[in-house]
Amino acid sequence: MASGFGSSSYYDRRFRQSPALIRARRPYIFKNAVLGSAIAAVAVGVYIYTIHVIGQDEFEDVKVPNAPSQPEKK
Numbered sequence: 001m002a003s004g005f006g007s008s009s010y011y012d013r014r015f016r017q018s019p020a021l022i023r024a025r026r027p028y029i030f031k032n033a034v035l036g037s038a039i040a041a042v043a044v045g046v047y048i049y050t051i052h053v054i055g056q057d058e059f060e061d062v063k064v065p066n067a068p069s070q071p072e073k074k
Contacts, residue, residue, distance in 0.1 A: 010021035 010018050010024075012018060
């Protein structure tokens, strides 16, 4: 008995999908592809928007000291 699959009738001895599994998955392939594409598009959109917004920040309101303070020598 192969580990992970047990005696499933959806996979053959070489762990390939059976025609029954392919037929069972066929109605969902297009819907899953559309949903996956939509989720990926939202993720990419959030990433691009974030990079765009961060790139506009100029940090003019942040005060930068002239030189770092040196510790006193003894």
